[in-house]
Amino acid sequence: MELLGKVIKILINNLAVIILYVLSFYSFEGVREFPNLLIFSFNLQMIIVYLYVLKFPNHLGLGHIFLAGIINDVVVGIPLGVSSLSYLVLSFFTIYIRHATLRSRMSAEWITFIPALFFSNLVYFIVINNFSHLSFYYVELLRSTFFTFLFFPFFYYFFHYYQTRILKDNA
Amino acid sequence: MADNRDDFIIAIRYALLKKGAKQKFSLFFLISFSVLIITLDKISVPFIQSTRAVLNDFVYEVSTIVSLPGKFVSYLNQEKKNHFKIVSTNKNLKEEIEMLKRNRYNSIFLQTENNSLREALTLITANKTDSPIVANTILDQQSPYLKSIIIDKGTNQGIIKGMTVFSKNYLIGVVVESNYLTARVLLITDLNSKIPVVIADSGVNAILAGTGEKTELALEFLPNEFILEPNKIIYTSGRDGFLKAGLPVAETYLNKKNKLFIRSLADPQQAAIIHVIKGQSKQ
Secondary structure, three states, rough: HHHHHHHHHHHHHHHHHHHHHHHHHHHHOOOOOOOOHHOOOOOOOHHHHHHHHHHHHHHHOHHHHHHHHHHHHHOOOOOOOHHHHHHHHHHHHHHHHHOOOOOOOOHHHHHHHHHHHHHHHHHHHHHHHHHHHOOOHHHHHHHHHHHHHHHHHHHHHHHHHHHHHHOOOOO | OHHHHHHHHHHHHHHHHHHOOOOOOOHHHHHHHHHHHHHHHOOOHHHHHHHHHHHHHHHHHHHHOHHHHHHHHHHHHHHHHHHHHHHHHHHHHHHHHHHHHHHHHHHHHHHHHHHHHHHHOOOHHHHEEEEEOOEEEEEEEEOOOOOEEEOOOHHHHHOOOOOOEOOEEEEEEEEEEEEEEEEEEEEEOOOOEEEEEEOOOOOOEEEEEEEOOOOOOOOEOOOOOOOOOOOEEEEEEEOOOOOOOOEEEEEEOOOOOOOEEEEEEHHHHHEEEEEEOOOOOOO
């Protein structure tokens, strides 16, 4: 019973890391289990990486982000390291934003998510085009990026509430 | 101006090199490591290839387990739909059976006659010895970047890169990556899939390309004057010397708005049990 309690505590404390790995193994693309809602597919990994690196860096290590990217590459079948690089570029911009921001506000962080997403996807796009022979679904990537940006506030409040109220972490 | 530039450089340096309290690696190190992996993967170093094969097997197995709850939800959803379909389908099937009974005798006669004629023309070859390998789909990744499935047979069962994959006797894809325990099948609906085909009743050759949609396909390099008609079956032409000629792949149809489309005969994303066989000649 004590062991179970410890396991549950570890799971609760490392929710972001667990979600990131599960999404990578599952190659999550939003709500693809529901074909009619496929148009709303978004990249939750990007949201988690951005949000946690920005607000709760002690709960999501860069090593985990790198490894989740590698797993995602294997599952999706693209050259190894592409997603990792994309996530790390996103992390780089996020750390820069964190360093340059004096007073954090959700609206400001939502807007700064745009350049972070742009450069992250740009790196993804450049590497795929130059290091593989894969054709690219540009429209889907654009759509996915748009909905990733659009759904950000919802997950922002969700994870913010989780970290500050449930884990009592003062970001 | 100089202060601003200094601040910018300090922020960049901080982002790249500073490790947080619980961070084991700096961002600069991980980015460099990612670039190194991409480069090694690109130049196909044998060590990386074997490592990737092991990594693939491990990740696919874990991914299969992780995707079980999702599959279960899909299964329940599908079962619910199937239940409601059965009643209407049953009625249609009864009518169809009656019609098929009438056609059966005629068909047997034509088949016998066809075999006799093929034997006479020595068209029947020793291909019968190619026994298919039955495999299960363990992962169905509907990624926006690659339409592919992962199957539970690999080089240990004789699956090699380039083998053709069928579902319910219809071509659904080609093996593009073979690991020891698993293999990846590139579906014909993927943008990267290009198959030389011939259109029934016309003998016109073309290239059947994937569109990235669920079952939609497209024909490329059709003659300018050629007008495609609905309800035509599209077969492989075997012109690439790789796929066998005469494998039914797709059909043309009119949608509700009377617009002509091409769809795959099999639904690759519904293929749970598939058959893998060798290609024609380049094995």
